[in-house]
Amino acid sequence: MTDQIVQLQGITKEFIDGGVGHKVLDRLDLLLTQGDTIALTGVSGSGKSTLLNLIAGFERPNIGSLSLLNEETTAWNDRNWSHFRQVSLGVVFQQFNLLTPLNVEDNIAFPLRLNGLDWNSWCDHLVERLSLKPLLMRHVETLSGGQQQRVAIARALAHKPRLLLADEPTGNLDQVASLEVMKLLCELAGEQSTSILMVTHSMECAEFMQRRWNLDNGQIHE
Template identity: 65%
Template sequence: MSNAIVNLRQVSKGFNDGDKYHQVLNEINLCINRADTVALTGPSGSGKSTLLNIIGGFEFINQGELLLNSSNTANWQDTHWSQFRRQHLGVVFQQFNLLTPLNVRNNIAFSLRLNQQRWTPWCDYLIEQLGIKDVIDRNVETLSGGQQQRVAIARALAHKPQLLLADEPTGNLDEKAGQQVMALLTLLALESQTSILMVTHSNECASFMQRRWHLEQGKIHE
């Protein structure tokens, strides 16, 4: 059985902008194995978020192959993508994307309910480690940006996903809080054996990952 969770083979992606065509990804090959942690850097507009969206099935490639757990996604329907995201994927968005009518506990439990799972000791451990135990019953709208970011990480890791996609996970935090969150994120991912692909502009954040890829002019360099 392959150790690779994500495998991109000769993947290209571009967009039409009026009468111009922008090549964002150009015959990219990459592989993310179990428990790999990877920082993805590159200039603004280089396609970093596009690459994350492709792996999460939110955008689709123009050519090449995307394999997830050795399965070619070319013929996946919406239901297959939904199942993969629900069971195997955690996502931390730059804008958190928390469910504002709900409190902290119900936000974290949301991914569990999608998988017919109950709250576990792992969830208690997450909220303890992330320092949000005292705000567990508060509505997420009342929290600071740093607290909301920690809730988003807890929600993404609650079901112990195989793969975590993180888009600028510390972009809204000051440097000290960002370093704390990165240290916790890497520790928790290690304990749950979750692979990470993280987009970041921060060299400090990138240094927490085992590997570093740089995306520029459609190509990835390690």
């Protein structure tokens, strides 16, 4: 039986602006299973980043049920959410969000230390595949955009998460660098059967995913 990584049932999310409600997700259902790789597209403002934030626990739905790793999250407290993000979730942000006081090695090792883990052969493999070995002692603010993006991917995968959420992970890169990063991201995630839900405006990047979902009027269309 395939493990269910994310299941949303009847999720509605509304924001209030000037006393007026704006519904971005409307009774949305979706299912993401282990090893699925999915590109999420949609026009700006359609709720793509909101959906990622709900799955990561950074925001809460108004109504509906969200299950992660076959566990319903309605009763989760901050400690439950922190544990999920620490152990089972990797995130690649559009702006990288690297820890600028630290060098490359310490950035990659950060999620390991949160889990009481040491640098290991998987980290060596990530560093080798992402061509980061010569950069390990460099501070991240001295790196190019493409180099920082590869560090962000290594950090997100270092603790072997069950789920990777990526919000426009190649949005700051040129086309050649974007396709190179996508190829490596998919190969590395595939080695651990990590599920990927990736927001993107790039059809070239979306083609690297097994499936494509479009978010329109608060609903997922495949």
